[in-house]
Amino acid sequence: MDHDEVLNDADADALLIAALRAGEDSAFETLVRRYGGRMLSVARRLIGDDDHAQDALQDAFLSAFNALATFDGRSKISTWLHRIVVNAALMRLRSQKRHPEQSIDDLLPAFKADGHQEAPVARWKDSGESTSDRAEAQALVRQQIEKLPETYRTVLLLRDIEEHDTETVAQMLEISVAAVKVRLHRARQALRTLLDPVFGEQYS
Numbered sequence: 001m002d003h004d005e006v007l008n009d010a011d012a013d014a015l016l017i018a019a020l021r022a023g024e025d026s027a028f029e030t031l032v033r034r035y036g037g038r039m040l041s042v043a044r045r046l047i048g049d050d051d052h053a054q055d056a057l058q059d060a061f062l063s064a065f066n067a068l069a070t071f072d073g074r075s076k077i078s079t080w081l082h083r084i085v086v087n088a089a090l091m092r093l094r095s096q097k098r099h100p101e102q103s104i105d106d107l108l109p110a111f112k113a114d115g116h117q118e119a120p121v122a123r124w125k126d127s128g129e130s131t132s133d134r135a136e137a138q139a140l141v142r143q144q145i146e147k148l149p150e151t152y153r154t155v156l157l158l159r160d161i162e163e164h165d166t167e168t169v170a171q172m173l174e175i176s177v178a179a180v181k182v183r184l185h186r187a188r189q190a191l192r193t194l195l196d197p198v199f200g201e202q203y204s
Contacts, residue, residue: 013077020068032061035078039085045157046089048146052096053089060088086162090172093150104149107190137199144194152187159184 016034019027039060043053064084071080145153145161158169159180166184170177 010076014073016077017068017071017073020065028061028065031064031077035081036061038078039081042082042085042162043089045142045161046086046154047092052092056088056092057085059091060085063088082162086158086164086172090154093154104152104186104190107148107193108186140198141191141195144191144198147194148187148190152183152190155180155183156187156191160188 016027016030020031036057040053040057043056044050047053047056060081064081145156148156154173155169158164158172159166166177166180170180173180
């Protein structure tokens with residue numbers, strides 16, 4: 001049995017951090033092997049492009065190595081790395097020359113003068129209870145999230161997929177809490193518009 005398997009997560013983290021701080025040659029390789037796949041998925045979700053995600057991950061692991069002295073062990077290594085990877089991915093997005101974003105207005109619901117939506121609200125089909133059905137539904141949701149303008153997609157991913165709290169998302173994006181809430185609300189509305197044709201059943 002692998003030595004990692006007989007240790008609980010906290011003990012394994014403590015041993016790995018000690019080995020990293022001691023400069024053991026195999027420790028950094030162990031860190032990448034243990035957490036690289038998960039963290040690459042995080043970077044891909046935020047950036048979209050695989051090459052840029054790989055670059056962001058490399059930046060993140062280098063930052064983590066240089067910041068070992070600041071890791072106090074009160075959180076899991078995975079949690080600490082996750083935050084570093086998210087920050088590295090966001091820095092990559094900011095540094096890239098982006099094309100002007102498509103307006104999100106066309107994806108937002110339109111309202112009549114009396115406050116009711118102009119289009120009927122779609123009732124969603126039951127996606128089923130099987131693992132394959134859930135996996136297919138999740139894949140479809142991810143595809144539609146990718147269609148959102150970057151400003152709104154990033155907020156939605158950080159808040160609803162990565163599950164950071166609103167204050168943390170505001171700090172990461174260097175915007176106000178109020179701006180996060182507005183963008184998130186609009187992103188959720190737009191995503192619902194994109195998902196209605198996929199999951200919806202129209203009722204007259």
